[in-house]
Amino acid sequence: MSDERVKQVSNLRRAMIRPELGAIAGAVLVFAFFLIIAGDSGMFAPKGIQNWTVVSAQFAIIAVGACLLMIAGEFDLSVGSMIGFAGIVIAILSVQWGWPVWLAIIVAFVVCIGLGALNGFLVIKTGLPSFIVTLAFLYILRGMTIWLSILTTQKTIIGGVKQVAEGDWLAPVFGGTILKGLFQWFADQGLIDTFTRGSREGQPVVEGVPMLVVWAIGLIIFGQWLLTKTRFGNWIFASGGDAQAARYVGVPVNRVKMLMFMFTAFCACVFATAQVMEFGSAAADRGLLKEFEAIICVVIGGALLTGGYGSVIGAALGALIFGVVQQGLFFSGAESSLFRVFLGTILILAVILNTYIRRMITGER
Amino acid sequence: MRKTFTAMLVATALAASFAAPAMAEGERFVLISHAPDSDSWWNTIKNAIKVAGDQMDVTVEYRNPPTGDLADMARIVEQAIASNPDGIILTIADFDVLSGPVADAVDQGIPVITINSGTQAQSEAMGALLHVGQSEYDAGFGAGKRAAAAGVTSFLCVNHYITNPASVERCKGFAEAIGADVGTSMIDSGQDPAEIKNKVIAYLAANPDTGAVLTLGPTSAHPTLAALDEESLSGEIFFGTFDLSGEIADAIKADVIAFAIDQQPYLQGYMPVIILTNLARYGVLPSGHMNSGPGFITKDSISFVEKYAGVYR
Numbered sequence: 001m002s003d004e005r006v007k008q009v010s011n012l013r014r015a016m017i018r019p020e021l022g023a024i025a026g027a028v029l030v031f032a033f034f035l036i037i038a039g040d041s042g043m044f045a046p047k048g049i050q051n052w053t054v055v056s057a058q059f060a061i062i063a064v065g066a067c068l069l070m071i072a073g074e075f076d077l078s079v080g081s082m083i084g085f086a087g088i089v090i091a092i093l094s095v096q097w098g099w100p101v102w103l104a105i106i107v108a109f110v111v112c113i114g115l116g117a118l119n120g121f122l123v124i125k126t127g128l129p130s131f132i133v134t135l136a137f138l139y140i141l142r143g144m145t146i147w148l149s150i151l152t153t154q155k156t157i158i159g160g161v162k163q164v165a166e167g168d169w170l171a172p173v174f175g176g177t178i179l180k181g182l183f184q185w186f187a188d189q190g191l192i193d194t195f196t197r198g199s200r201e202g203q204p205v206v207e208g209v210p211m212l213v214v215w216a217i218g219l220i221i222f223g224q225w226l227l228t229k230t231r232f233g234n235w236i237f238a239s240g241g242d243a244q245a246a247r248y249v250g251v252p253v254n255r256v257k258m259l260m261f262m263f264t265a266f267c268a269c270v271f272a273t274a275q276v277m278e279f280g281s282a283a284a285d286r287g288l289l290k291e292f293e294a295i296i297c298v299v300i301g302g303a304l305l306t307g308g309y310g311s312v313i314g315a316a317l318g319a320l321i322f323g324v325v326q327q328g329l330f331f332s333g334a335e336s337s338l339f340r341v342f343l344g345t346i347l348i349l350a351v352i353l354n355t356y357i358r359r360m361i362t363g364e365r
Numbered sequence: 366m367r368k369t370f371t372a373m374l375v376a377t378a379l380a381a382s383f384a385a386p387a388m389a390e391g392e393r394f395v396l397i398s399h400a401p402d403s404d405s406w407w408n409t410i411k412n413a414i415k416v417a418g419d420q421m422d423v424t425v426e427y428r429n430p431p432t433g434d435l436a437d438m439a440r441i442v443e444q445a446i447a448s449n450p451d452g453i454i455l456t457i458a459d460f461d462v463l464s465g466p467v468a469d470a471v472d473q474g475i476p477v478i479t480i481n482s483g484t485q486a487q488s489e490a491m492g493a494l495l496h497v498g499q500s501e502y503d504a505g506f507g508a509g510k511r512a513a514a515a516g517v518t519s520f521l522c523v524n525h526y527i528t529n530p531a532s533v534e535r536c537k538g539f540a541e542a543i544g545a546d547v548g549t550s551m552i553d554s555g556q557d558p559a560e561i562k563n564k565v566i567a568y569l570a571a572n573p574d575t576g577a578v579l580t581l582g583p584t585s586a587h588p589t590l591a592a593l594d595e596e597s598l599s600g601e602i603f604f605g606t607f608d609l610s611g612e613i614a615d616a617i618k619a620d621v622i623a624f625a626i627d628q629q630p631y632l633q634g635y636m637p638v639i640i641l642t643n644l645a646r647y648g649v650l651p652s653g654h655m656n657s658g659p660g661f662i663t664k665d666s667i668s669f670v671e672k673y674a675g676v677y678r
Contacts, residue, residue: 042570051563051570058559146402154412155675156405157583159611195597203597212559218654279558279591281612283405285584288556326560330552330567337527 019302020314022354026346027302027317027324034328036139043331046192046206056323057216060316062290062299064223065267066218067315069260070298071227073240073307074130075125078115079294081141083287086112086272088145091158091282094165101161102170109269115141117263122259130261137289146284162280163302174215174270175277177208212274216316219267223312236260240307296343297322300350321346383668392423392451392645394638398481399458399529401433401514401565405606405675406630410481412676413634426450433526435459442466452476452641457483458493467491476644478637481630485654494650497636499628499658505535505579507659508605508626509542512577515623517543517603519575521568522551525561525585532581535607539579554585554640561588566596570596577603583610590616607678609662614671617664627670628658631677 034043042048061078069076086108093104119137123130149156165171186192187204195201227233238246239253246253271290276282300318303310325346329339396414400407414425426444426624430437439462446469447451453470457463457479464487471492472494479488479496488496502659512520520543522536533551540547552568554561565588569575578593580586586606593599599621606613607626616622636655660671670678 043567045570048567050569051566055560055563058557066473142402150408150411155408157587157610157675159587201597207595275559279562279587281587283584285401285404285556286558289428290557327563327567330564331571333571350435 006034011096019309019311019354019358020317021302021357022350023301023314023317023321025353026321026350030321030324030346034324034332038328038332039299041331041333043328046186048331050206050210052323052327053213055327056320057210058275059129059214059293059297059319059322060182060216060220061212061271061274062264062267062294062333063301063315063319064219064312065264065314066291066294067298067301067303067310068223068227068236069264070295070303070305071240071310072236072257072308073243074257074260075134075295076116076261077131077134077291078119078141078270079264080139080287080290080292081138081145082112082115082265082283083272083275083290084267084284085115085141085145086269087282087286088149088158088275088284090273090276091146092152095158095160096152098164100248101168105170105174105273108273109266112265112269112272113262116262117258119265120261123255123256123261141167142284146224149282149284156284157281158283159281161276161282165277165280171277172211174211174273178211178214180208183208210278212278214320215270215274220312220316223315227312232256237308240309242308293322296347299354300347302354318350321350383388388469390422392642393426394423394452394454394641395426395428395445395448395450395632396480396637397438397445397453397455398427398672399433399435399438399456400429402429402431404433404582405584405610409630409677412632413631414638417635417638423451423636423642425454432512433528435462436442439463439466442470446470446473446475448614449473450475451645452478452637454637454641456481457496458531460487460490464491467493476641478641480633480637481628482529484643488654495640495654496642497633499533499656500532502538504607504626504628504659505538505540506542507538507661508579508624509539511624511661512539512603512605514541515603516575517523519543519545519658520550520576520579520603521565521572521575522547522590523554523561523565523578523580523585524551525528525553525554525581526554527553535581536579536597539605543577556584558588558591561585562592562595565589565592569596575602577605580604580606582606582608583613586616586622587612590621593621597644609670609674610656611671611674614667614674617662617667620664622662625662626658627660627662628678629660629678632657 008349032040089108089111090104090202093099093107094101120136122133124134149158183204183206193205195203195205227236235256237246238251239256298315300321301311301314325342326339398407411427418425428441430441435458442455443466453475467477476492479493481498484500486498488535524532525535526532536551537547540550552564554564578589580589604622605624606622609625609627613625617625
């Protein structure tokens with residue numbers, strides 16, 4: 001308190017220099033916007049909320065991995081291809097080869113994390129930018145995925161995963177729904193609607209909370225805790241801020257980056273597994289452009305492309321903005337092709353806002 | 366001994382007579398599609414050219430722009446022409462982009478057969494020998510007529526490949542058959558299954574009176590099935606789709622999907638190889654175009670078709 005070497009920082013200023021500030025403002029704006037133009041369209045009814053929550057959760061899962069990796073100073077452009085690859089691996093092992101689904105899932109995770117480690121190894125050993133190394137894997141993995149699926153099944157969509165996953169213990173961890181009883185109770189109390197026709201008449205319109213959402217929340221909490229509450233989190237910031245300086249003070253920069261590549265691959269595999277389990281099929285074209293969508297979420301969330309600065313909560317809010325904008329345009333009945341225009345505009349605005357705020361507060365030029 | 370000798374002589378003569386056409390064997394054809402690498406539908410055509418290639422003893426190369434970019438496709442056509450094949454088979458994904466390169470091929474004396482998307486008139490204008498395919502507009506219109514007969518007046522077209530003009534034609538044909546406006550009925554769904562599913566749910570929530578759903582292939586049909594199931598609308602809403610897959614076949618049997626429009630892609634891969642080979646070897650050519658579709662697969666015909674869904678059908 002009385003240490004004259006530490007400059008006094010007001011609470012307001014401390015709140016303002018948080019990286020997620022721009023994303024919080026953006027989220028408030030986006031919600032206000034859609035409340036006004038689509039408030040009565042069912043977007044904010046239980047069913048509508050589930051709708052954009054699932055899409056946002058999907059973005060959040062890969063955004064958490066991309067965020068930590070970007071703060072550590074590296075990119076992973078192979079995320080989208082990794083999603084397609086992991087899905088096909090699970091489908092081939094479980095449907096074509098008849099392995100138990102839990103084993104197929106575990107093998108897919110091992111393979112993906114191994115590929116993440118290979119990405120990290122190549123980046124560290126060659127000193128090449130991760131942009132180039134992972135760009136190579138974007139193509140290698142996509143090509144492998146298509147080739148493998150055609151080689152084993154002569155198809156690029158492999159279905160039937162749902163049937164073989166019946167009764168499996170691990171599959172519901174990714175594709176299941178929890179709190180069904182609670183939602184049935186909500187419906188009984190008249191808090192949420194029930195279906196009035198069709199095969200599910202009488203059941204609540206929202207069955208429960210999909211595991212996809214649980215995974216997203218879990219990963220966000222884990223990422224935020226790791227980044228802000230642990231020594232390893234400081235290492236991540238240090239590795240991305242100035243790797244050489246970090247090495248001088250004893251931070252194991254290579255190990256940090258390697259682990260972050262593996263964590264990004266893990267997130268991609270969670271995404272893929274949840275998708276395969278929910279839809280019961282894997283396709284070689286899954287995950288196209290997902291790497292950039294993850295980066296968009298992270299950047300909207302206030303992270304710096306150069307590393308060393310960013311926030312997991314910000315990335316999660318970025319994912320929420322992404323999901324709400326994409327689904328909201330449908331609820332509001334706007335021309336559907338426009339959502340990409342919207343997204344690009346929001347990205348630019350968010351980055352300008354983030355940069356402006358940061359310059360103003362920190363006084364950097 | 367003498368008998369054996371005669372037999373051997375006959376055998377040799379027979380072998381020689383079989384070998385005679387073999388002199389002309391080994392022609393090389395190139396099939397160029399507009400489909401991105403991963404579009405599952407094209408497997409049937411890849412399998413068809415493999416079968417036709419083995420049967421006729423010719424090589425058929427499959428080329429495509431990896432991302433589905435039609436300008437890249439024009440470059441691939443130019444490369445294919447430069448390699449001087451015995452024939453080119455290609456899709457007319459965009460007449461304006463492709464007519465230049467195809468005219469070059471025709472001028473160089475390379476026979477060209479157009480398949481799949483595009484119209485017979487466009488095929489003729491390019492100078493191609495003939496077109497094997499189905500008219501996208503007519504196929505959509507035919508599907509719309511079936512829906513109209515069931516009393517449908519509004520619909521949702523789930524378009525997962527909106528940048529291809531042919532996909533819009535399908536929606537347009539359907540819209541005009543039931544008297545709906547295609548502009549408000551068609552959504553750009555993207556290719557991610559969770560996004561497609563949730564966009565369909567969002568559209569149906571915003572437009573609860575929607576009478577029918579049309580999907581343009583397995584990529585959009587599978588997530589739409591999941592969306593209808595989640596909305597408890599399976600079997601309640603009139604559902605038609607283009608193309609067939611295992612999941613679509615199951616849905617037809619369960620009365621969730623009313624029909625699948627089959628343009629019999631196998632024929633689009635198989636027939637051009639056979640025609641071009643016979644043209645190269647014996648100079649014979651059928652006159653007129655070939656309609657490979659549309660065929661409507663319904664609950665009555667499904668059991669026969671589904672055995673080969675995704676591989677030959």
